[in-house]
Amino acid sequence: MTIAVIAMLCVLFVLLFAKVPVFLAVFGAAAVYFLLTPGLNAAIFAQQAITGTESIPLLAIPFFVAAGVLMNNAGVTQRIMNLAIVLTGRLRGGLAQVNVVLSLMMGGLSGSALADAAMQSKILVPAMVKQGISRTFSSVLTAASSIITPLIPPGIGLIIYGSIAHVSIGKLFVAGIVPGALLAVIMMFLVSRISKRRGYEPLRTNRPKAREIAGPLRHAVLPLCLPVIIIGGIRFGIFTTTEAGAVAVVYVVLLGLFYRKLKARDLLGGLKETIVTTASILLIIAAAATFSWILTREMIPQQFSQLIVGSIHNEWLFLLAVGAFLLIVGMFIEGNATMIVLVPLFAPIAATFGLDPIHFAMVFIFANTVGAFTPPVGTLMFVVNSITKTKTADFIREAVPFYALFGGFLLLLMFVPLLSTGLVNLLY
Known part of the structure; x- marks a missing residue:
């Protein structure tokens, strides 16, 4: 490993720990490498950054971000929440169960954990507190x-x-359905146990009648068709992932007009938010492209692969090591930065061990996402706490059962590949 690479990595981690924005930290580290490497044309720095964003699949990002942003303005969120309330009203915990079901339903629409957390912090948490559930x-x-x-x-x-x-x-989209639904069921069971111990009562004691379900279901059926349209369209070759994003935006806008909820100012505000969010994501991807080029030039993935393969001789041990490493890294480094640095390193090694790329992707993405829930840098924790005015220390104490749940679920994802690949193999 050269002096330039060592200096680059040192600068990267110092900037990340200093909470410098991810794209600036990665760009800054890459710039140090170019400055310390003699004879390296600086124009390559810009070329790689630009080339990294010149990818047709990446066009899906602004489309799906826009669809997620516009949903609240189109009245979609409230309709889905009303359905969730009817479906889970008899379960212990009441609105706590609605919280989980709403995340599952909205996952097929918004695509962003932070957007979902912020939305529910504003809409559901105050209602949960009124029901008697603790704010923490x-x-x-x-x-x-x-x-x-x-x-x-x-x-x-x-x-x-x-x-x-x-x-x-497209295959990753399909692969996430079963793990996401299973995680929701397990979380609802945990919520039920905690609610029973604490006396959090259900919203209703009687079974909802068919007509009580029919009304909210009728109002929510059109929004809930969106994930089916996306997955079905991609699977049967009607449109690509990128085109599916465009279809999602058009569909949400039409819903907003049909419900007479989406005004011109809402549409303009949603587009502005989409531009800001997309720009931040694409800057990170541009930085990742430059960083990945440097790693490839220095043959670091190959060296790292040889080191891992030489010391770990079993794919299951490798998965355990990657999962544990991601959980630890996630405690200190933001998730997008982790993905930028580690995906180019770990994905080739997973292929060397013969692991299914879809299976490994789901393990990586879940472990990486859990990092956003853990201190001290957990972005989900800070976003929610800033909205609900919850103390970090109280949050961490209350979150212990969920840390255990996520650890167990990660092991389940690792050792039962069929959870990730079963539906993919069936459909593809």
Whole structure:
């Protein structure tokens, strides 16, 4: 490893720990490498950054971000929440169960854990507190349930991983359905146990009648068709992942007009938010492209692969090592930065061990997302706490059962590949 590479990595980690924005940290580290490497044309720096964003699949990001942003303005969120309330009203915990189900349903629409956490912190947490559920538990559950969202198509993390590792984004979309749904069921069971111990009562004691379900279901059926349209269209070759994003935007806008909820100012505000969010994501991807080029030039993935393969001789031990490493790294470094640095390193090694790329992708994405829930840098934790005014120390104490749940679920994802690949193999 050269002096330039060592200096680059040192600068990268110093800037990340100093909480410098991810794209600036990665660009800054890459710039140090170019400055310290004699004879290296600086124009390559710009070329790689630009080339990294010149990818057709990445066009899906602004489309799905726009669809997620416009949903609240189109009245979609409230309709889905009304359905979730009817479906889970008899379960212990009441609105706590609604919190989990809403994340599962919204996952097929928004694609962003942070967007889901922020939305539910504003809409559901105050209602949960009024129901008698503690503010701290409401905040923890909101952050925890939002981890379901990146697993459900069209999760932005799935698109970014697929672009970096050159894995089919359409297959990743399908792969996330079963793990996302299973995680929601397990989380609802945990919520039920905690609610029973604490006396959090259900919203209703009687079974809802057919007509009580029919009304909210009728109002929510059109929004819930969107994930089916996306997955079905991609699977049967009607449109690509990118075109599916455009279809999602058009569909949400038409819903907003049909419900007479989407005004011109809402549309303009949504587009502005989409531009800001997309720019931040693409800057990270541009930085990742430059960083990946440097790693490839220095043959670091190959050296790292030889080191891992030489010391670990079993694919299951490798998965355990990667999972543990990602959980530890996630405690200190933001998730997008982790993906940028580690996907180009670990994905080739996983292929060397013969691991299915879809299986490894789901393990990586879930472990990486859990990092956003853990201190001291957990972005989900800070977003929720800033909205609900919850103390970090209280959040961490309340989150212990969920840390255990996520650890167990990660092991399940590792050692039962069929959870990730079964539906993919069936459909493809």
